[in-house]
Amino acid sequence: MTKDTNQKEIAPPCYGILDIVFPMGTEGLRGSPPTCMACPHKTECLRRALKGDQGMTVREEKVDRAYESGNMGFFERWSMKKAIHRRTKQRTPKRGGDRENHSNGRS
Numbered sequence: 001m002t003k004d005t006n007q008k009e010i011a012p013p014c015y016g017i018l019d020i021v022f023p024m025g026t027e028g029l030r031g032s033p034p035t036c037m038a039c040p041h042k043t044e045c046l047r048r049a050l051k052g053d054q055g056m057t058v059r060e061e062k063v064d065r066a067y068e069s070g071n072m073g074f075f076e077r078w079s080m081k082k083a084i085h086r087r088t089k090q091r092t093p094k095r096g097g098d099r100e101n102h103s104n105g106r107s
Helices: 044-049 053-068 075-092
Strands: none
Touching: 044 053, 053 075
C-alpha cells in the first residue's frame, strides 16, 4: 500500500481504535474481528492502535498472561511492568512540566 496524503479521508471511522480493531474476546484474549480481516487498512490500523496509550495496556496484559501461565517469574514480571509504566509516564506530559523548579539551591 502506498502512502496517500488523503489516507485519513479514505480510512474507515474505526481506524486505529483499539477496542474496535482488536477487542477483548470472551476467553480473555484479544483478536481482530472478521470485518477487520477483510479491510485493506488492517495492518496500519492495528499498528496505530497499538502505538497509542492503549497499546501499553495490551503489553501489560501480555506480561500478566505470561506470569499466570508460569512462563515468567515474579522479578521478570515486576521489571517488565515497571518498564511499561515508565514508558507510559514518558508519553504523558507532566502537569506544570514547562515551569522551572525554583527550589533548587535554596536552603
